[in-house]
Amino acid sequence: MPKHIVAVIGAGKMGETVLSGLLRSGWPPDRLLVTTRREARGAELAERYGVAVVDNATAVRNADILAIGVKPQDAGAVLDDIGGRVPAGTLVVSLCAGLPTAFFAARLPEGTPVVRVMTNTPALVDEAMTAISAGAHATDAHLAVAEEMFAPLGRTVRVPEYQQDAVTAISGSGPAYFYLIVEAMIDAGVLLGLPRQTAHELVVQTALGSAVMLRDSGEHPVKLREAVTSPAGTTIAAIHELEKHGVRAALMGALEAARDRAREIADQAK
Ligand SMILES: NC(=O)C1=CN([C@@H]2O[C@H](COP(=O)(O)OP(=O)(O)OC[C@H]3O[C@@H](n4cnc5c(N)ncnc54)[C@H](O)[C@@H]3O)[C@@H](O)[C@H]2O)C=CC1
Numbered sequence: 001m002p003k004h005i006v007a008v009i010g011a012g013k014m015g016e017t018v019l020s021g022l023l024r025s026g027w028p029p030d031r032l033l034v035t036t037r038r039e040a041r042g043a044e045l046a047e048r049y050g051v052a053v054v055d056n057a058t059a060v061r062n063a064d065i066l067a068i069g070v071k072p073q074d075a076g077a078v079l080d081d082i083g084g085r086v087p088a089g090t091l092v093v094s095l096c097a098g099l100p101t102a103f104f105a106a107r108l109p110e111g112t113p114v115v116r117v118m119t120n121t122p123a124l125v126d127e128a129m130t131a132i133s134a135g136a137h138a139t140d141a142h143l144a145v146a147e148e149m150f151a152p153l154g155r156t157v158r159v160p161e162y163q164q165d166a167v168t169a170i171s172g173s174g175p176a177y178f179y180l181i182v183e184a185m186i187d188a189g190v191l192l193g194l195p196r197q198t199a200h201e202l203v204v205q206t207a208l209g210s211a212v213m214l215r216d217s218g219e220h221p222v223k224l225r226e227a228v229t230s231p232a233g234t235t236i237a238a239i240h241e242l243e244k245h246g247v248r249a250a251l252m253g254a255l256e257a258a259r260d261r262a263r264e265i266a267d268q269a270k
């Protein structure tokens, strides 16, 4: 039974994802608080989850874990408001892309532990990939608390903080890339004459089957791809076309752009 009280400061898409995941994992609703900017949003969350919706100052007084779920661009304002009032013994867990733990530490009482977490939306189905890093004052015990929160929502991994922008580019933003590919493949099915619903079902199940094989077979993706690719067959014809369009380079460029954007977010927040 978790002994901590978590306040999700800024329960938007990701804040709600974490909140719902904690509840599914058995975190008692009376050990969860949420704060929102809009009253209507607060009422919606209170009704949906039966948790208390409070203001940021009340959250800071009553919780011993503050999960910061606002956009990185709003984090400075939130910290300017509550930072000075955070009691000793509070753990700050940042869900924010880009922002280093030092950004928070500079706005919190000296010695406040900060853990940087990058999770992703598949947390909604307990299939998240969550990377966790310790800031200057965070100990192994603080990392373990973050793991207690996120392990039930999928997989967790500890990474050094300098890797978090790359993590954000890969697994934080990653679901969007897969959705884009799925969307494009469905349209391709329509182009080939399939009903949209049929194309949707074929693509989603193929994505799921491929993901489960990747996870469970232990095989390298090259090997799995080669097993599909018959000599002079259909697959190699498609792959030839993908290679002509530089799909690998496009992905590398895309992930670099995401990593660079995370760095830019941090620079702009200074
Ligand atoms: N959406 C995603 O897939 C992921 C998002 N993140 C991170 O999660 C954070 C939130 O992202 P989203 O949920 O997508 O954005 P969002 O805009 O849906 O959520 C942010 C929420 O914070 C609230 N908020 C802003 N200022 C506030 C204040 N002073 N007090 C209380 N609430 C306040 C806003 O009203 C909004 O509901 C970002 O820092 C983002 O980098 C991280 C991983 C994945």
Ligand SMILES: O=C(O)[C@@H]1CCC=N1
Residues within 6 Å of the ligand: 097, 168, 172, 173
């Ligand atoms: O797009 C973003 O900035 C956030 C962080 C990772 C996923 N979504």
